[in-house]
Amino acid sequence: MEEEKSKCSMKMALKSIPQQHSCFEKKWILQLNQQEDINDFICLICKQVANSPMEIDCPQHKDMDESLIVGENCLKQFLSQKPNSCPVKHHDNCLYSQNWLMKRYINELDAICPRQFEQEQQQGYEEGKTTRFVSCNFKGKVKHIDYHLENSCCLQMVKCWFEPFGCNHLCLKSTIHDHLTSNMKLHFDLVIKSFDTLQQTIPQYQKLNLENEKLKMELQLKGKKDEEIADLKQQLEQYQKNNLQLNFAHKTTLAEMEKLKKDNEIQKIKQKMQVNLNSSMNSKEEEIQIIIHHWIRTFNIKLGWIKDFDKIVVNYVSLF
Template identity: 35%
Template structure:
């Protein structure tokens, strides 16, 4: 505070918080306490307002002068700012004491509620506050009148102008309310309050969702860490055996090296004897035997150049390339007691032979730690009845690893597409009651047909869909129905289903992926062949650590017999995420569409 004058801001604060700040506003006190002369003795020497906590200055330097009263806060602030110099005369060691008589007199002064006073002075300058005769107390919101000493209790307990928070402050309403207008505000702002509440609820829901996702992500990270730790423990459990094998190899190699050194030493000795003229029969025999042994040693350390050794070398390379899938499959086969993962939930490992596993149809089957088909004649398919015309098979798999170990095992969605005479590329029906064949269904290629219009044979079905399988992916269509010699209908083959794989890390297929179309019914294959279905593979790993092995993939149509004229057309195969080696193309039928960049979505 300045030494003599209150600013407008400070004056406003003084009237609203009497119990804590500086001196009292003189204009506020004069509203009920008479003329200015009646409160002259209560004015603060420094700020000219009504003194709060009056302190009387009684320095010996001016004991004969008139009594000087100063507000406690004003005095302390002045002393701090002026090096403890007296406000009356510039000297140090200012002396003062509390004047309790003056304090009691000031506390007995009558005033109105300071909050009500703020309403009166709002918008007025301080020199315009002479409005005692203009006050209309009937318009007062707070009608309090009483001594200054009771103001603090009034403001805390009974003031009708006590500020209230809106009930919807939590949702963003910042209005300052009072008892007299609280209900009106709640009614007038009902719509706004509801919108605020809805916005806040949406915000909180999103925040909860974000937190839930974050927690799930942390839980996934913890589980991954736990699995990696378990893998390390598994490796360590095999460590002693590995060390023993390595030690044996070292000892064997050392023995071979020792033998080789002995042979070389003996050979040198014999060579010296020959040069010196010693040439008896025994020496010759020893030399021959040593040369023979030396030759064997050279063969032992020569490079592996024959065809068998090269094939073994290639096999070792393949084994190394599939190390990640192989390693995990061995780990899950062992499945230590401390492993927290569950077969069939976190991963899928099938080691039994002659086993058929049906996964969920038309929804994602997720195995975060891989699928491993280890046994022989294992078939992975969907829970779908191929004998029900309206039951279609769409196998969707998301997994980290996918290993099909045996060539007799497969992932199969053959004959799970459209039934006879159904689908976009359906084969044409035979148009006679005599023996006639139906047309083959089309999809990736056009269906085949008997080229004789006069005999009413069914026409081949048309092509449809697009090659990437990302914009749309289809089932194979059904072959056209034929007629036997009795005029009875012979159904065409069903189209192939859909296999959709997303492999995050490593894909190794020594078996078969197939979505073949079915053969038509009847002798001489009267029913047209169904068209092949769709196989979409997304390989998400771009690391050179993992070399994928695509193996055999088939999406051919039905009726693939040499003399058959109503074969179903091929389906479609798309592989995203790797460049297919030229030597592997012949194992994939039909020829696939492929890109190096993996994609993420496709739709039926």
């Protein structure tokens, strides 16, 4: 019972580990470092060791001697609540930049496993001996912490391998094999139960598959009908388009025929006028010929009468 309580306490402790991108807790850093080593790296917002330190560069603070450092995550949270403000003093247009040299120095600080530190803070010590169930002996640099927590920390909490079958056990990574060994029958029963449940559901899945196949066939038939309808619509549209073109061509032909008809009528009128004109000219020529002939005849008569008159006069004179 006490062992189970110890495990539960350990789980609660490990859940309280700070987020990866938050600033580093001073107590944790001071386990292997001195206070003077971190004085220049304290975040102005959370008062812990800055993670990804950002330096405040506002001209309003140029006379201040202390380092104006904030953690990147703390600054983001601050600006999300107070946009464009400054965490040092109240003014607008806060200027800041990443301090790469300070970040490199912080990454080189010595550190123990943060999970081990949290566990020790929760459990405490009894007569010089810890009551923790498992301990992590990691000691390294701050820059190596992320890799350690993700890959090699024995205090990492993991789920049981048989979680898909119903085992919801959560334990330390270092004790997962003990759990698997001591609960083989439980896991076997869970697998058998899951298998039985699967066998019971197989007919339902088969029925569903048949229904799905039927629906697929119906959808395919519907798809074919839709394609036929689409083809018919396309043919109808093409027919309507052709009909419009034929109507336009018919109207154009009628217009041309009407134009030709008018041209023919105009041509006939011209021909008739030409015939009338020719007839009129011929009639006038005949009249002129008659007049000229009359004039000539009259002239001949006059000439002939004068000649006969001369003969009569001569004959009359000869009598005397």
